[in-house]
Each structure stands twice: as structure tokens, then as C-alpha cells.
Amino acid sequence: MGMLQAGNNSHAMPYRDEHLTMDFTQQAVLLDSERMTLTRKEYELLALLVQHAGEIIPREALLMQVWGYGAEIRTRTLDVHVRRLRKKLGGYADQYIETVFGIGYRFQPFHAPRFCLPQAIRTAVALGA
Amino acid sequence: MGMLQAGNNSHAMPYRDEHLTMDFTQQAVLLDSERMTLTRKEYELLALLVQHAGEIIPREALLMQVWGYGAEIRTRTLDVHVRRLRKKLGGYADQYIETVFGIGYRFQPFHAPRFCLPQAIRTAVALGA
DNA sequence: TTAACTTGTAAAGACTTTGTAAAAAGTTGG
DNA sequence: CCAACTTTTTACAAAGTCTTTACAAGTTAA
Numbered sequence: 001m002g003m004l005q006a007g008n009n010s011h012a013m014p015y016r017d018e019h020l021t022m023d024f025t026q027q028a029v030l031l032d033s034e035r036m037t038l039t040r041k042e043y044e045l046l047a048l049l050v051q052h053a054g055e056i057i058p059r060e061a062l063l064m065q066v067w068g069y070g071a072e073i074r075t076r077t078l079d080v081h082v083r084r085l086r087k088k089l090g091g092y093a094d095q096y097i098e099t100v101f102g103i104g105y106r107f108q109p110f111h112a113p114r115f116c117l118p119q120a121i122r123t124a125v126a127l128g129a
Numbered sequence: 130m131g132m133l134q135a136g137n138n139s140h141a142m143p144y145r146d147e148h149l150t151m152d153f154t155q156q157a158v159l160l161d162s163e164r165m166t167l168t169r170k171e172y173e174l175l176a177l178l179v180q181h182a183g184e185i186i187p188r189e190a191l192l193m194q195v196w197g198y199g200a201e202i203r204t205r206t207l208d209v210h211v212r213r214l215r216k217k218l219g220g221y222a223d224q225y226i227e228t229v230f231g232i233g234y235r236f237q238p239f240h241a242p243r244f245c246l247p248q249a250i251r252t253a254v255a256l257g258a
Numbered sequence: 259t260t261a262a263c264t265t266g267t268a269a270a271g272a273c274t275t276t277g278t279a280a281a282a283a284g285t286t287g288g
Numbered sequence: 289c290c291a292a293c294t295t296t297t298t299a300c301a302a303a304g305t306c307t308t309t310a311c312a313a314g315t316t317a318a
Contacts (some may be wrong), residue, residue, distance in 0.1 A: 039230070079265060169296080
């Protein structure tokens with residue numbers, strides 16, 4: 001259902017749009033064909049967002065999945081990491097990582113249509129599943 | 130799955146890119162057509178990295194495969210060997226041997242702008258999936 | 259509008275990991 | 289045994305990562 005999958009998704013299908021490519025097997029990210037070097041936490045955060053592209057991921061879920069924090073922990077480290085990610089995404093930052101006030105963040109594929117299905121569903125549809 | 134193969138890979142396919150050639154049968158390495166003389170450990174380290182080009186190899190795996198060390202052993206000998214390898218790779222060192230902080234090292238083929246995806250996935254991508 | 263709350267940002271600190279040079283230890287062939 | 293070469297250790301230096309702090313800026317609801 002709405003649950004985020006836990007654990008290692010290194011076998012997930014690669015993500016690709018006009019500017020961003022993400023290979024979860026090789027833990028490699030390209031932005032306009034240039035290698036992006038991300039720290040581990042940055043990578044895990046981006047991976048989680050990208051693998052749920054189009055979905056709002058609550059702060060709590062991110063802190064849970066990436067940091068293992070429970071709901072009681074108060075920290076600003078997520079914000080700091082989002083900021084660094086955005087910086088590394090350059091001019092596309094605002095396009096890609098959207099803040100959903102009071103809830104969390106959402107990754108949007110580049111030039112996402114107004115109504116956008118999550119990556120997993122789009123992939124399934126494209127494959128005729 | 131993600132396991133590194135152990136043992137002797139002298140029969141593996143040779144590696145070749147714009148600057149580097151590696152023949153595992155003859156244990157011969159050429160850098161810009163010049164023969165590179167590597168010590169045994171240097172050769173084994175480079176061979177292991179090259180045979181898994183594009184993949185991150187954890188320090189532990191390298192220490193296991195090349196040195197036979199277990200996870201408990203603390204040593205800096207891997208770093209020293211990487212350094213000497215890089216020195217012998219000259220100006221291409223940083224291009225070829227990437228440090229993945231907190232994890233290990235990764236050999237990248239020269240000018241590898243795109244991911245090397247498995248055949249099945251490349252086919253799917255090519256078909257527009 | 260204002261008060262309460264949420265997010266953005268810069269900078270600093272604590273800590274861990276990696277790089278490097280040099281010396282010590284181990285190995286090999288003559 | 290000696291000399292040359294290879295490998296490992298040692299001891300720091302350098303670099304990287306993550307978190308917190310403190311405050312600015314933005315958002316919402318009354």
C-alpha cells in the first residue's frame with residue numbers, strides 16, 4: 001500500500017529523464033551527462049525520493065528510512081541534506097525537489113506533466129504490465 | 130549476486146580502453162602502449178578493480194581477495210598500494226581509480242560518460258520502456 | 259496582522275576516513 | 289650473506305562527512 005519499501009534497492013530499475021540519470025546498481029548519478037558525486041546520505045536520500053518520483057514522502061518517512069530515526073527525534077539534518085542535494089542539482093534543484101510544507105518533500109521528474117504517475121507505475125504501464 | 134569471484138581469473142577477457150590495456154592471460158598491462166611494470170600485489174589489485182569496472186568494490190572485499198585479510202584486520206596497506214597504482218597510472222589516475230568515501234574504490238573505464246547497463250535493461254531502454 | 263510553527267541557510271564542531279612519506283620488515287636471487 | 293626489491297607498518301596530515309546550532313525567512317491559521 002502506501003508503505004515505503006525498506007532495505008537495499010540496488011536492483012531497482014534505473015531512473016532517467018532529460019537531465020538526470022540514476023543507476024541504483026552502480027550507485028552512480030549523472031546530471032547532464034556529468035557524474036554527480038554524492039555522499040552516502042545524499043545518495044540514499046535522493047535514491048529514496050527518485051524511486052518514489054511524483055509521490056510526497058513525509059519527513060518522518062525520510063528520517064526513518066535514511067537515518068533510522070523514530071518519530072520522536074527532532075533534528076534539522078534532513079533539511080541540511082536536502083539543501084546540499086539541491087545545490088548539487090544546480091539550476092534544476094527547484095524543478096526536481098519540491099518542498100511540501102508541513103509534510104515532506106517530493107521528487108518530480110523533469111518536465112513532469114501536471115498529473116504524474118509514480119515512476120513504478122509508469123514503468124509498469126510502459127512495459128505493458 | 131553481488132559477490133566477487135575468488136581465485137585465479139587469468140582466463141578472463143582482456144580489458145581495453147583508450148589508454149589502458151590489460152591481458153590477464155599474460156599478466157601484461159599497457160598504458161598508452163607502454164608496458165607498465167607492476168608488482169604482484171599492485172597487479173592483483175588493479176586486476177580485481179578492472180575486472181569489476183564500474184562497480185564499487187568495498188575495502189573489505191579488496192583486503193579479502195588480494196590479501197586474504199578478514200574484516201577484523203586494520204591496516205593501511207591497501208591505501209599505500211592504491212597510491213602506488215595511481216602513481217604508475219600517471220595523469221589518468223583520478224580518472225581511473227575513484228575513491229568512494231567510506232566504502233572502497235571503483236575503477237572507471239576511460240571516458241565512461243554513460244552507464245554500462247546489463248543487456249536486458251539496455252534493450253528495455255532502447256525500446257522506450 | 260500577528261503569533262506559532264516550519265523550512266532555509268551558514269557556519270562551526272566532532273568525528274571518521276583517506277593520503278602520504280618514511281622507516282621497518284619481509285622476500286628473492288645471486 | 290648481500291643487495292635489490294617488495295610489502296607492511298607507523299605516524300601524521302589532509303580531506304570528507306554528518307550533525308548541531310542559531311538565526312533568517314517563509315507559511316499558516318486565528
